[in-house]
Amino acid sequence: MADALWPYVFIVVAGWLATDIWRWLGVVAGNRIDENSETMNWVRAVATALVAAVIAKLIVYPTGELEGSPIWLRVGAVAAGAVAFFAFRRHQLLGIVVAIGTLAAGLYVLGT
Amino acid sequence: MDAEAISEGQTKRHWFVQGMRGIWSIPAIMLMLSFVGFAAFTAEGGIPVEQVMFMTGMVWALPAKVILVGSMLSGANIVTAFIAVTLSSVRMMPMVAALVPEIRNRKTPTWLMLVLSHFVAITAWVFAMERAHKIPRDGRVAYFAGFSITLTSANIVLVGVAYFLVTQFPPLIGACLFFLTPVYFLTSIWVSARHRVIYWALGIGLVLGVVFHEIAPDFDILLAGLVGGTLAWFGERRLRLRQKGGV
Numbered sequence: 001m002a003d004a005l006w007p008y009v010f011i012v013v014a015g016w017l018a019t020d021i022w023r024w025l026g027v028v029a030g031n032r033i034d035e036n037s038e039t040m041n042w043v044r045a046v047a048t049a050l051v052a053a054v055i056a057k058l059i060v061y062p063t064g065e066l067e068g069s070p071i072w073l074r075v076g077a078v079a080a081g082a083v084a085f086f087a088f089r090r091h092q093l094l095g096i097v098v099a100i101g102t103l104a105a106g107l108y109v110l111g112t
Numbered sequence: 113m114d115a116e117a118i119s120e121g122q123t124k125r126h127w128f129v130q131g132m133r134g135i136w137s138i139p140a141i142m143l144m145l146s147f148v149g150f151a152a153f154t155a156e157g158g159i160p161v162e163q164v165m166f167m168t169g170m171v172w173a174l175p176a177k178v179i180l181v182g183s184m185l186s187g188a189n190i191v192t193a194f195i196a197v198t199l200s201s202v203r204m205m206p207m208v209a210a211l212v213p214e215i216r217n218r219k220t221p222t223w224l225m226l227v228l229s230h231f232v233a234i235t236a237w238v239f240a241m242e243r244a245h246k247i248p249r250d251g252r253v254a255y256f257a258g259f260s261i262t263l264t265s266a267n268i269v270l271v272g273v274a275y276f277l278v279t280q281f282p283p284l285i286g287a288c289l290f291f292l293t294p295v296y297f298l299t300s301i302w303v304s305a306r307h308r309v310i311y312w313a314l315g316i317g318l319v320l321g322v323v324f325h326e327i328a329p330d331f332d333i334l335l336a337g338l339v340g341g342t343l344a345w346f347g348e349r350r351l352r353l354r355q356k357g358g359v
Contacts, residue, residue, distance in 0.1 A: 007163050007184070014193035015180045016170040019201040023229035026208025031222065035213035038349070043206045045313040045348070046341030048301060050203030051234055052317025053324070053336035054175045058294040060322050063182065064153045065286040074291070081295055085302075092299045093138060099295045100288050107284050 069107060077103040120250070127251030131258025134239060140263055142296040143235040144270055146174060149289030151271045152278035153178070157185045161275045168268045173233040174293060176201050202334055206341075207237050214244050215252040224253065231260035234297055242304035308352075312344035 033040050059074055066074070081099025088094050134140055147168070154164045159181060171177050179200050183193035208229050216225060239259060244252045278286070301314055320336035328335060 008166060010184065010190055010193065011163065011167045011170055014183065014190050014197050015167050015176065018194050018198035019171050019173055019176050019204060020230055022201045022204035023208050023232055024226055026205040027212055027222065027225045027229045029205060030209035030212025033209060033213060040210065041307065041309055042341065042345045044210050044307060045309045045345040046337050047203060047206035047210050048310050048313035049317030049340035049344060050333055050337030051297065051301065052314045053321030053333045055294045055297050056318045056321030057325060061325060062290060063178065064290055065283050066290050069287060078295060085299060090303055092303050095299045096295050100291060103291050104284060104288050107287055
């Protein structure tokens with residue numbers, strides 16, 4: 001019984017509590033900051049840079065199926081996607097399709 | 113029809129349903145595909161499907177879940193796992209703090225924002241920051257609730273179904289699904305940015321994410337966010353003030 005429940009306790013403490021405390025603190029902080037203030041600009045910049053760091057890590061240090069792929073292929077795929085994205089007036093779907101397509105083609109050629 | 117003729121309750125219901133429709137938007141579909149990738153990751157690691165569905169509802173943020181699963185698979189103790197997950201989730205605080213003033217009005221109770229904040233993760237955040245300002249202020253909380261609660265619920269069901277299908281996927285498909293998450297987040301932030309400082313923070317954060325991973329891997333995301341965000345803010349502000357000064 002205790003053994004069956006343990007993974008859920010683990011998820012609640014190390015997963016739910018570990019993430020939601022920051023969301024609640026965000027509500028408290030957001031209630032006090034003016035939308036147009038310089039503080040808000042800083043908060044926006046920090047939030048974006050944090051997400052950007054998560055993205056960079058997913059590309060440069062991936063886990064799972066991508067772990068065995070060469071880094072030049074992953075970075076090259078993102079670069080190809082970026083070129084398509086900007087060449088076609090920030091076309092989001094096209095950028096994504098080109099990036100994923102480049103990766104898929106590269107993996108296929110490399111036989112991984 | 114006169115806007116005042118519609119009762120407040122009807123307005124809220126209207127915007128809630130409009131938000132629910134966001135499940136068919138590109139961001140939502142991209143996230144769902146990323147969750148198929150996540151289902152493959154957990155199925156491969158041998159985490160039972162009930163636990164995967166449970167954590168999808170409870171944790172919600174995909175990067176935090178990837179770290180949580182990594183901790184569970186490596187047999188880390190609960191304290192170590194808590195620290196790793198919580199460090200990856202500090203970003204929730206500025207994200208929620210930036211979102212709250214965008215969507216709430218003077219009458220919105222704080223308890224409601226605390227409950228709804230649970231549904232904030234990168235996709236719902238990008239979606240709301242991009243679209244909320246186009247919606248009348250009184251409908252924004254309902255709109256966000258409609259979108260984010262639908263998105264979370266749909267993905268709980270999705271991982272439960274995908275879990276049993278993905279083991280038959282060839283590795284190439286799995287790799288592409290994993291890669292979708294960062295590529296989709298990148299384009300979303302660029303497309304949804306309404307302030308110049310966002311572009312600066314995105315570029316600096318990408319570079320510093322790698323730099324700090326090499327220097328201080330335990331605190332890389334936190335440091336890249338604080339240092340990179342502050343640099344971006346400072347640089348953009350200097351340029352803005354100089355431009356305003358007409359120099």
